[in-house]
Amino acid sequence: QQQVKQSPQSLIVQKGGIPIINCAYENTAFDYFPWYQQFPGKGPALLIAIRPDVSEKKEGRFTISFNKSAKQFSLHIMDSQPGDSATYFCAASSTSGSARQLTFGSGTQLTVLP
Amino acid sequence: DSGVTQTPKHLITATGQRVTLRCSPRSGDLSVYWYQQSLDQGLQFLIQYYNGEERAKGNILERFSAQQFPDLHSELNLSSLELGDSALYFCASGRSSYNSPLHFGNGTRLTVT
Numbered sequence: 001q002q003q004v005k006q007s008p009q010s011l012i013v014q015k016g017g018i019p020i021i022n023c024a025y026e027n028t029a030f031d032y033f034p035w036y037q038q039f040p041g042k043g044p045a046l047l048i049a050i051r052p053d054v055s056e057k058k059e060g061r062f063t064i065s066f067n068k069s070a071k072q073f074s075l076h077i078m079d080s081q082p083g084d085s086a087t088y089f090c091a092a093s094s095t096s097g098s099a100r101q102l103t104f105g106s107g108t109q110l111t112v113l114p
Numbered sequence: 115d116s117g118v119t120q121t122p123k124h125l126i127t128a129t130g131q132r133v134t135l136r137c138s139p140r141s142g143d144l145s146v147y148w149y150q151q152s153l154d155q156g157l158q159f160l161i162q163y164y165n166g167e168e169r170a171k172g173n174i175l176e177r178f179s180a181q182q183f184p185d186l187h188s189e190l191n192l193s194s195l196e197l198g199d200s201a202l203y204f205c206a207s208g209r210s211s212y213n214s215p216l217h218f219g220n221g222t223r224l225t226v227t
Contacts, residue, residue, distance in 0.1 A: 043204050043218030099169035102216060104157040
């Protein structure tokens with residue numbers, strides 16, 4: 001059962017555009033929402049993260065918007081650059097017993113055209 | 115560099131065979147996670163270890179097993195391999211706090227022919 005739904009599957013924007021990637025979840029036990037960036041041949045790397053008591057978090061050109069009541073969150077990339085071309089995964093974290101678990105969305109392949 | 119080392123980088127083997135993937139976590143990280151990444155399934159959580167003990171199981175097949183050793187490195191054993199097991203296998207390590215990020219290795223690409 002997919003617990004974190006991510007869309008779109010792929011996205012193509014022009015340089016300087018603002019790609020937006022959306023995620024939705026159902027499990028209210030999730031208490032931490034990170035985004036990971038993955039380049040070809042590499043493992044995912046943490047990009048930015050947010051807690052559910054915050055509605056927005058900005059780090060450089062990357063912004064997470066969080067809507068707790070709708071159980072949705074999104075990643076915005078301002079002034080996108082060709083170097084941002086990568087696969088982006090949203091994730092949601094919760095504690096189960098003594099274990100902390102991270103559930104990933106299905107990923108969005110972003111292409112930024114020069 | 116994430117500090118997580120996975121070996122080998124590539125592995126090609128035949129159906130029915132058994133392979134072992136190895137992971138050395140980042141210095142100081144006690145938790146090790148294994149994920150499978152295939153084109154149509156995204157990142158699927160397999161199993162988690164914390165300081166040598168199994169903590170959580172995800173969608174891990176019975177043909178697969180893992181362990182974490184006293185020096186904290188971990189091994190993922192895949193047996194009776196099938197074509198559908200071809201995928202990227204990632205190891206990640208982290209600390210126990212809720213906002214501690216996972217640090218991923220660069221993965222082992224397994225091809226079953």
